[in-house]
Amino acid sequence: MPRSGAQARDRLERAALELYTEHGYDQTTIADIAAKAGVTQRTFFRHFTDKREVLFNNEGRQQEALTQALDGVPRTLTPVAAMLQAFRSMSPSLENNRPLAEVRHQIIAVTPALRERELMKEAALSTIVADALRERGLAEWNATLLAHVGTTAWGHAIHTWAADPSSNVDALIVQAFADLQDFATANTTAHPATQV
Amino acid sequence: MPRSGAQARDRLERAALELYTEHGYDQTTIADIAAKAGVTQRTFFRHFTDKREVLFNNEGRQQEALTQALDGVPRTLTPVAAMLQAFRSMSPSLENNRPLAEVRHQIIAVTPALRERELMKEAALSTIVADALRERGLAEWNATLLAHVGTTAWGHAIHTWAADPSSNVDALIVQAFADLQDFATANTTAHPATQV
DNA sequence: TACGGTAGCGACACAGTGTGACGCTACGCC
DNA sequence: GGCGTAGCGTCACACTGTGTCGCTACCGTA
Numbered sequence: 299m300p301r302s303g304a305q306a307r308d309r310l311e312r313a314a315l316e317l318y319t320e321h322g323y324d325q326t327t328i329a330d331i332a333a334k335a336g337v338t339q340r341t342f343f344r345h346f347t348d349k350r351e352v353l354f355n356n357e358g359r360q361q362e363a364l365t366q367a368l369d370g371v372p373r374t375l376t377p378v379a380a381m382l383q384a385f386r387s388m389s390p391s392l393e394n395n396r397p398l399a400e401v402r403h404q405i406i407a408v409t410p411a412l413r414e415r416e417l418m419k420e421a422a423l424s425t426i427v428a429d430a431l432r433e434r435g436l437a438e439w440n441a442t443l444l445a446h447v448g449t450t451a452w453g454h455a456i457h458t459w460a461a462d463p464s465s466n467v468d469a470l471i472v473q474a475f476a477d478l479q480d481f482a483t484a485n486t487t488a489h490p491a492t493q494v
Numbered sequence: 495m496p497r498s499g500a501q502a503r504d505r506l507e508r509a510a511l512e513l514y515t516e517h518g519y520d521q522t523t524i525a526d527i528a529a530k531a532g533v534t535q536r537t538f539f540r541h542f543t544d545k546r547e548v549l550f551n552n553e554g555r556q557q558e559a560l561t562q563a564l565d566g567v568p569r570t571l572t573p574v575a576a577m578l579q580a581f582r583s584m585s586p587s588l589e590n591n592r593p594l595a596e597v598r599h600q601i602i603a604v605t606p607a608l609r610e611r612e613l614m615k616e617a618a619l620s621t622i623v624a625d626a627l628r629e630r631g632l633a634e635w636n637a638t639l640l641a642h643v644g645t646t647a648w649g650h651a652i653h654t655w656a657a658d659p660s661s662n663v664d665a666l667i668v669q670a671f672a673d674l675q676d677f678a679t680a681n682t683t684a685h686p687a688t689q690v
Numbered sequence: 691t692a693c694g695g696t697a698g699c700g701a702c703a704c705a706g707t708g709t710g711a712c713g714c715t716a717c718g719c720c
Numbered sequence: 721g722g723c724g725t726a727g728c729g730t731c732a733c734a735c736t737g738t739g740t741c742g743c744t745a746c747c748g749t750a
Binding site for chain 2: 376377378410413414415417418421439440442443444446447450451453454458474477478479481482483484
Binding site for chain 3: 327328329339340343347348349
């Protein structure tokens with residue numbers, strides 16, 4: 299009875315989230331999730347490639363949004379400023395579904411397997427940023443390095459935000475970038491690297 | 495016939511590396527590895543918790559080495575300089591087994607599952623760095639942020655090194671830190687964050 | 691040399707994940 | 721009203737990872 303298709307997917311996602319929260323990720327089987335959603339195990343894998351992927355479903359949209367955000371940043375800005383602006387433009391969307399983000403964060407935090415997948419998604423975002431920087435004229439080495447570091451700082455802000463209900467993502471992002479700048483300029487020696 | 499114990503582990507590691515290289519990670523089964531090593535599947539899992547973990551066996555020693563390296567850095571150095579010195583002290587050890595590193599890098603690069611695990615190991619190193627920075631008096635936010643970013647830069651240098659046989663890790667590490675410094679100071683606006 | 695303890699392994703048995711193939715049925719479209 | 725198809729159920733299956741039991745080669749000790 300293929301009523302909607304999207305309905306089953308929603309039920310599966312909801313069921314998985316509840317079971318992961320209640321009994322933990324490892325203690326939850328695909329059979330449990332499928333039963334709760336009223337479908338078969340096979341149907342689960344038709345909608346999600348993975349047992350983990352249920353929690354990273356909106357990542358696809360986030361990647362597209364980031365791509366567009368990077369595309370919309372004026373070419374006059376420095377690479378660092380461009381990254382910052384693109385990241386900040388994602389803040390409202392993040393803030394909009396904070397409730398879900400908090401729950402997800404708690405589950406992922408205590409499950410190594412899910413933490414692995416989350417790091418993969420961050421790496422994917424980093425690749426997107428690197429592509430954008432490369433298109434802005436940066437060389438391969440610089441584009442990748444800056445993308446990795448910038449994405450890492452962004453991720454740090456998001457994690458802190460997800461763990462603290464009273465915080466504000468956008469402010470934390472700004473703070474992270476500002477702190478990095480301070481740390482870099484605070485070093486009296488311009489290139490401490492050459493001193494070791 | 496438990497001749498040595500460590501012998502079986504070595505044979506398993508060698509067999510896995512060869513099979514992963516020849517047929518790819520996904521196409522290689524535990525049965526294949528065990529057969530090639532002359533043991534049972536059960537024995538494989540007695541030595542390695544995972545099918546992936548075979549490739550990340552020396553990571554434990556690397557984590558210990560990094561911990562000691564961070565412990566040996568003079569307290570007078572700035573946090574960034576301290577990280578850099580600790581990372582650089584690991585360079586000889588890395589350079590010593592470059593052959594293995596290159597093979598590993600190639601396998602990991604084309605296997606998402608292994609890339610996930612590698613990111614996990616990097617995260618573990620980041621945690622170690624964060625602990626050290628926290629012990630140096632940095633607040634939680636700064637310690638974690640700086641550790642993440644620094645470890646990311648280090649990882650970027652190592653990846654570039656593993657992919658380019660003619661390169662030198664230590665030089666790349668120095669280069670990465672120097673470039674980050676340049677990017678931060680190149681921004682005419684001290685805090686571009688506040689301008690968006 | 692004999693003996694007891696133990697570390698390492700083989701041998702099942704089993705739960706759980708993920709994939710392939712086939713058939714059915716409700717839905718949209720002409 | 722018939723047709724194509726998307727979505728699902730149903731088997732069947734390969735592979736990963738764990739628990740348990742029993743065996744055997746090695747160790748130190750007397």
